[in-house]
Amino acid sequence: MLDWMINNPVPSALLVLAALSLSFGAILGFAAVKYKVEGDPLVEQIDALLPQTQCGQCGHPGCKPYAQAIADGEAINHCPPGGQATINNLASLLGVEAPSLDAEHGQAPEVKQVAYIREEDCIGCTKCIQACPVDAILGAQKKMHTVIESECTGCDLCVEPCPVDCIDLLPVKEGVKEWAWEKPDAHLIATDRAHSPNSAQASV
Template sequence: MSALFALTALALIFGAILGYAAIRFRVEGNPLADEIEAILPQTQCAQCGHPGCKPYAKAIANGEAFNKCAPGGEETIIEIANLLGVEPIALAESAHKEEDGKMVAFIVEDACIGCTKCIQACPVDAILGSNKKMHTVIAKECTGCELCVAPCPTDCIEMRPVATTPSNWDWKLQQIDVRIVEEDQP
């Protein structure tokens, strides 16, 4: 009976210590950064210059430019601009290569040894394969971040442009802000 009492007393003491520590050493997050992170595509591709979407969201909340997310594209930029209450700006030149267009990884089958290093490097799980078997890339999932190219020991991964089809055609039209103005009627 005394052992049960001793364990209960220890549990209460440690619980009180943990409760105090939780209140005393609480780390408050930035709610704006959390909202921005919810808008970002969560590809963790590092194309923006940050190791993931959360650090990039924190940087945006601290005033860094919000136009570096290539996988999110213009839609993400517009959503973040609306959240921040500022005008949207074009995707940064460093975030995409306009002259090349969208690129996707392609694995040359004859050179692939199945080492799985590209699978481990892919932030969006766009590469399928298993150990000592040939790998392949799911083109519609690939963001073109090129993170899989460097770890490949046989240089069997190439970045190739996405073929233009009716489903991915981009007219590059300038967005026009159309607003309906209600006139006073008698």
């Protein structure tokens, strides 16, 4: 055997390589079956970055389906509630350039909103309850409905179905606890100061 290998170096090398590749292939194949991950981990990761408003503005019925669509190659800039921050996060996750928000799907909301039902006008039709994707509306047939504010994502899907138009989207009230300092205006330099909006107001 050894003599044959010494006498025929090329075929024996090929044989050894073939044997190696076969064994590694077998190990890899076994690992692929044994350590198979259930579901698509990428979809989960993408879904974790989406804002979970379930508003459908991206054209998918919920955030998870959009995450699936992104994993399948859809553009990452179709989510207005997430805004640029979500796009940036998705871009860094997927290793692509971050595009700006696609205006076709709407503008990023300036302030957070929650739905509010004018309770004296509500007739108890339950249409909004059926439309709410996160079960944030409480009520029953012929009974007044109300929105659980802490659970509402402000997706505005309940406004359209209301027959008496008693649902408004109101900006979330900011209390002392929610308040945070703002970043200073970094673009102001000494020569800008004379033209800055503050000084302009002061001089008028």
